[in-house]
Amino acid sequence: MLRRTFLASSAAAAGFSANVARAEPATVSLWHVFNLDTDMIYGGMKAFNESQSAYRIEPRLVPGVQIVTELIRAIATGSVPDLVTLDSPVVASFSAQGTLTDLTDQVVQSKFIKPDVYFKGPWASGQWRGKTYGIPRDANTLGLYYNADMFRAKGMDPDKPPRTWSELKAAAQKLRDPAKNVYGFGFCATQAEEGVFQWLPFLWQAGGSVDKLDQPEAAAALQYVTDMVQQGLASKDVINQSQYEVTNTFMAGNIAMSQGGPWELPRMSKQAKFEWRLAPLPVKDDKQIKADCLGGYDFVVPKGAGQVEGAFRFIEFMSNPKILNEGWKSGRIGPRTDVMVQDPLWPQAYATYRGEMSYARPRGPHPQWPDISRPMQTAIQQALTGAKSPADALREAAAKVDPILAKTPL
Amino acid sequence: MMRSLRRRIGSRGMRILCSAIGITIVVCYLFPVYWMFASSVKTSAEIFANPPSIIPSHPTLAAFRQVFESENVVRYMRNSLAIAIPVTVVTLLLGASGSYALSRLRTRLIGVALVLALILQIFPDALLATPMFIMFRHVGLLNTFTGVVLATSAKSLAFALVILRPMYRQVPAEIEEASRVDGCGTWQTFWRIVLPIMRVPLIVVGVLSFVQAYGQFVYPLTLLSKQELQPATVGIYSFIGAEYADWDRVMAFASIFAIPVLILFLLLQRKIVAGLTAGALK
Amino acid sequence: MLLYAFLAASMLYLLVFIGLPIVYNLVMSVQEVELGNISDLVRPFVGLENYREAWEDPSFRTVLLNSALFVGANVVAQVGIGLALALFFAQRFPGAHVLRGLLLASWVLPALVVGALWKWIFATDYGVANYVLTRLHLISGAIHWLSDPTVSLTAVTIANIWFGTPFAMILVAAGLTSIPEEQYEAASLDGAGPLARLLHITLPSLWPTLVAVACLVTIYTMRAFDLIFAMTQGGPLDSSNVLPLLSYQLSFQRFHFGVGAAVGSFSFIIVLAVAVLYVRTLRRESEG
Numbered sequence: 001m002l003r004r005t006f007l008a009s010s011a012a013a014a015g016f017s018a019n020v021a022r023a024e025p026a027t028v029s030l031w032h033v034f035n036l037d038t039d040m041i042y043g044g045m046k047a048f049n050e051s052q053s054a055y056r057i058e059p060r061l062v063p064g065v066q067i068v069t070e071l072i073r074a075i076a077t078g079s080v081p082d083l084v085t086l087d088s089p090v091v092a093s094f095s096a097q098g099t100l101t102d103l104t105d106q107v108v109q110s111k112f113i114k115p116d117v118y119f120k121g122p123w124a125s126g127q128w129r130g131k132t133y134g135i136p137r138d139a140n141t142l143g144l145y146y147n148a149d150m151f152r153a154k155g156m157d158p159d160k161p162p163r164t165w166s167e168l169k170a171a172a173q174k175l176r177d178p179a180k181n182v183y184g185f186g187f188c189a190t191q192a193e194e195g196v197f198q199w200l201p202f203l204w205q206a207g208g209s210v211d212k213l214d215q216p217e218a219a220a221a222l223q224y225v226t227d228m229v230q231q232g233l234a235s236k237d238v239i240n241q242s243q244y245e246v247t248n249t250f251m252a253g254n255i256a257m258s259q260g261g262p263w264e265l266p267r268m269s270k271q272a273k274f275e276w277r278l279a280p281l282p283v284k285d286d287k288q289i290k291a292d293c294l295g296g297y298d299f300v301v302p303k304g305a306g307q308v309e310g311a312f313r314f315i316e317f318m319s320n321p322k323i324l325n326e327g328w329k330s331g332r333i334g335p336r337t338d339v340m341v342q343d344p345l346w347p348q349a350y351a352t353y354r355g356e357m358s359y360a361r362p363r364g365p366h367p368q369w370p371d372i373s374r375p376m377q378t379a380i381q382q383a384l385t386g387a388k389s390p391a392d393a394l395r396e397a398a399a400k401v402d403p404i405l406a407k408t409p410l
Numbered sequence: 411m412m413r414s415l416r417r418r419i420g421s422r423g424m425r426i427l428c429s430a431i432g433i434t435i436v437v438c439y440l441f442p443v444y445w446m447f448a449s450s451v452k453t454s455a456e457i458f459a460n461p462p463s464i465i466p467s468h469p470t471l472a473a474f475r476q477v478f479e480s481e482n483v484v485r486y487m488r489n490s491l492a493i494a495i496p497v498t499v500v501t502l503l504l505g506a507s508g509s510y511a512l513s514r515l516r517t518r519l520i521g522v523a524l525v526l527a528l529i530l531q532i533f534p535d536a537l538l539a540t541p542m543f544i545m546f547r548h549v550g551l552l553n554t555f556t557g558v559v560l561a562t563s564a565k566s567l568a569f570a571l572v573i574l575r576p577m578y579r580q581v582p583a584e585i586e587e588a589s590r591v592d593g594c595g596t597w598q599t600f601w602r603i604v605l606p607i608m609r610v611p612l613i614v615v616g617v618l619s620f621v622q623a624y625g626q627f628v629y630p631l632t633l634l635s636k637q638e639l640q641p642a643t644v645g646i647y648s649f650i651g652a653e654y655a656d657w658d659r660v661m662a663f664a665s666i667f668a669i670p671v672l673i674l675f676l677l678l679q680r681k682i683v684a685g686l687t688a689g690a691l692k
Numbered sequence: 693m694l695l696y697a698f699l700a701a702s703m704l705y706l707l708v709f710i711g712l713p714i715v716y717n718l719v720m721s722v723q724e725v726e727l728g729n730i731s732d733l734v735r736p737f738v739g740l741e742n743y744r745e746a747w748e749d750p751s752f753r754t755v756l757l758n759s760a761l762f763v764g765a766n767v768v769a770q771v772g773i774g775l776a777l778a779l780f781f782a783q784r785f786p787g788a789h790v791l792r793g794l795l796l797a798s799w800v801l802p803a804l805v806v807g808a809l810w811k812w813i814f815a816t817d818y819g820v821a822n823y824v825l826t827r828l829h830l831i832s833g834a835i836h837w838l839s840d841p842t843v844s845l846t847a848v849t850i851a852n853i854w855f856g857t858p859f860a861m862i863l864v865a866a867g868l869t870s871i872p873e874e875q876y877e878a879a880s881l882d883g884a885g886p887l888a889r890l891l892h893i894t895l896p897s898l899w900p901t902l903v904a905v906a907c908l909v910t911i912y913t914m915r916a917f918d919l920i921f922a923m924t925q926g927g928p929l930d931s932s933n934v935l936p937l938l939s940y941q942l943s944f945q946r947f948h949f950g951v952g953a954a955v956g957s958f959s960f961i962i963v964l965a966v967a968v969l970y971v972r973t974l975r976r977e978s979e980g
Contacts, residue, residue, distance in 0.1 A: 035650070064650065072730065077540065079547060079552075093947055099728065181461065190925065191930075192925055236816060239928045240927065243653065249460070252460065263652075384928075425785040426785075432785065435791075443801070464820065507701065510698060523699060524974070526707070528966070529963050533710075536936075537717055537936075537952075561709060563709075575904070580870040614865075625803075627918075676793050
């Protein structure tokens with residue numbers, strides 16, 4: 001397979017194939033969610049189509065919130081696409097129910113896709129019972145964005161962002177400015193997967209874990225964020241704001257520090273009219289555990305897809321470190337340890353996120369992750385609204401989560 | 411005799427007062443629509459700024475430009491119309507005739523039919539889309555406008571039946587009797603006499619079906635996987651990504667989306683009024 | 693007879709295009725359906741197990757109550773305000789018809805856009821609602837429209853009323869046009885004032901239309917969830933969650949399709965009751 005750079009003009013597309021196969025290229029249907037036109041998938045598809053003539057990718061852009069629904073419909077009706085990009089925590093739900101094609105053999109024979117090259121977390125998300133059903137496309141994790149200008153204005157050193165929970169709280173207190181409508185800290189706590197994604201780092205940093213939600217560590221983690229809201233350091237609206245809405249508020253200059261992922265970078269660089277920086281997530285003072293939550297998308301091939309071979313070839317193509325390097329332009333981190341972007345955009349942010357990848361933990365993989373996530377979402381909201389104390393809320397959540405984990409451990 | 415509800419408003423002063431009240435009501439009511447237009451000329455960051463800027467500080471048409479550049483807006487709008495217009499036609503054809511029957515027949519069946527028409531509407535599209543997909547796949551109607559039109563017309567037909575029936579019943583019986591006496595059959599009575607009287611409600615139902623079909627999202631998303639066939643409602647989603655949305659572009663697109671329909675309304679409002687004041691049937 | 697043909701055409705159309713999909717959902721509600729067997733037509737029959745599971749879900753009772761309140765408030769408000777607006781704009785004053793047409797603008801927008809707009813308007817910190825209300829000194833502190841469980845249902849109700857009222861208004865306005873002018877002339881010759889005309893001529897003639905509109909609004913509101921999904925996703929803590937949204941969440945977010953279908957069927961039963969009631973009122977009218 002020839003590799004093409006993204007800058008190859010379309011004029012070069014006319015018949016520059018290394019393969020001399022004269023047959024009509026087979027169509028590989030791809031459903032993806034990436035609407036940012038600088039995403040690596042667009043260049044990738046073009047280069048793939050040009051570099052060989054056996055397969056042609058036919059993409060369909062599905063709205064992000066609809067991709068799971070559409071995939072379910074496809075499975076239900078028996079008309080599945082050949083390739084889908086799925087959010088990593090739900091892959092196990094699909095693979096455990098036998099709705100995805102087993103790719104283990106293809107991986108064994110692959111030149112590029114070697115399990116030990118991948119970060120453990122992303123690779124694990126596509127595994128089920130020792131077989132591979134999903135190949136990570138990209139990865140992301142959370143960092144702490146902060147407004148350096150605001151730091152300076154309050155006499156704080158922007159080169160010394162908060163490193164521990166207590167420092168974070170103190171900084172939030174100092175940076176909070178009701179007169180200017182500025183909150184100290186922002187994070188997402190909606191009744192959705194995002195809310196759990198943003199809270200899990202706190203849980204893990206406190207030494208807690210999903211199978212021990214009724215333990216004091218978990219309660220401490222929930223108490224911390226509850227205090228942030230109840231003491232006015234973070235807005236009560238975090239219950240209702242999705243991650244990017246919180247980031248929007250940060251970019252508008254109404255939050256001093258906010259937890260966010262690398263997908264925000266393309267917008268941040270254009271819309272934030274102040275000096276912004278990224279720090280790694282803080283650690284809990286007495287635990288000093290570095291932990292972060294893993295996100296990202298996996299390529300999956302639904303069961304019954306017509307072009308498994310073609311689909312896998314595209315996955316391989318997109319897993320080439322050269323292509324993955326391009327992913328950073330839209331804020332996507334390569335899920336492989338051998339991908340290190342030279343001279344990246346937003347270098348400080350890249351160094352931070354890339355460094356965090358070594359301790360980013362996946363959610364699951366567990367086939368009933370949505371049923372585990374939901375009680376946690378409820379607990380977070382109960383604590384933040386004051387309906388229940390963090391300990392009680394988590395106890396209730398544990399009562400729902402433990403039976404599921406008893407049947408199938410994490 | 412069908413005429414508008416004409417109240418004699420005495421003095422000119424009263425009329426102006428009513429206009430003023432009317433304008434105030436509309437301005438207040440349409441504030442969110444104004445907000446949509448305002449957001450389309452703000453930057454993404456300004457949309458979320460606190461305090462909110464009621465008047466955009468640096469209005470820019472950048473979002474509109476980006477929308478036109480990145481999406482084939484014309485094609486989206488054309489597809490939207492390609493769905494909305496046939497839906498209106500189907501709804502009016504079946505709805506006008508069906509509800510006439512519902513208003514004139516005197517059997518127990520009417521009750522059953524009405525209950526059916528109503529309860530058949532209860533499920534949201536999201537739940538009906540899956541079986542709809544299966545059905546259409548079996549008859550090869552996937553990825554066709556016909557499929558989407560058929561699915562969407564079912565929704566507006568149901569409401570057309572329910573809403574037109576009481577209006578048909580307000581057509582005085584004497585008129586139909588008179589035409590029968592003159593020797594007209596059921597069809598002629600319906601077509602020549604009753605329908606013209608029902609012109610206003612029919613236009614209204616037509617307009618509402620059109621708007622509903624124009625705003626359809628779930629069926630086109632599910633039944634049309636080819637990007638070239640997708641209407642504007644699905645197109646809006648291309649600005650709403652997996653993790654975030656370009657809201658300024660969404661609002662710009664929505665503004666573009668809404669304008670043709672608003673123009674349609676304003677034009678038709680005049681027709682309705684013209685129909686009302688043009689006088690009645692002899 | 694031609695009339696029967698007319699009726700049959702419409703009914704058949706509905707039965708095929710909505711009836712069949714509904715049967716699919718009803719069947720699914722008595723089966724155990726997960727991702728693994730969703731493509732099969734024959735799945736394990738579990739009787740009313742899904743219904744029991746739905747009923748015992750702690751959110752369910754909250755959601756049921758929310759749906760009742762949400763629909764009730766919407767019907768009363770949409771029909772009431774719709775009627776008031778229709779009557780007002782039926783007066784003859786300059787610009788009346790244009791203004792009435794403009795009001796429909798709210799109904800044109802997709803629910804997603806309307807949801808986003810109201811979400812911004814109701815945002816606690818940067819929302820226009822709090823901004824205006826505090827400036828006008830109508831409230832002392834910001835209201836947490838969407839993040840306070842006790843207020844969120846009100847917030848989505850307001851948004852939905854805004855969204856749907858023009859629809860009701862236009863239908864009532866259409867109904868108003870079919871009231872013969874002579875009745876008013878005769879009444880005013882008899883010395884009846886505007887209020888009497890309203891009560892004794894307009895409302896009684898309009899009654900069948902009002903009931904039909906109320907019925908439609910009930911059904912539309914019972915199945916509406918795109919708006920709420922866009923505004924709050926049913927949160928916080930299910931305080932703004934309604935039956936169709938819960939059904940969607942169970943099916944497409946938690947992959948319990950049978951239970952989701954069962955929840956959807958609950959709505960079905962409620963609407964069946966409403967529809968039967970409506971038809972009963974018609975029976976009375978045809979006997980009158």
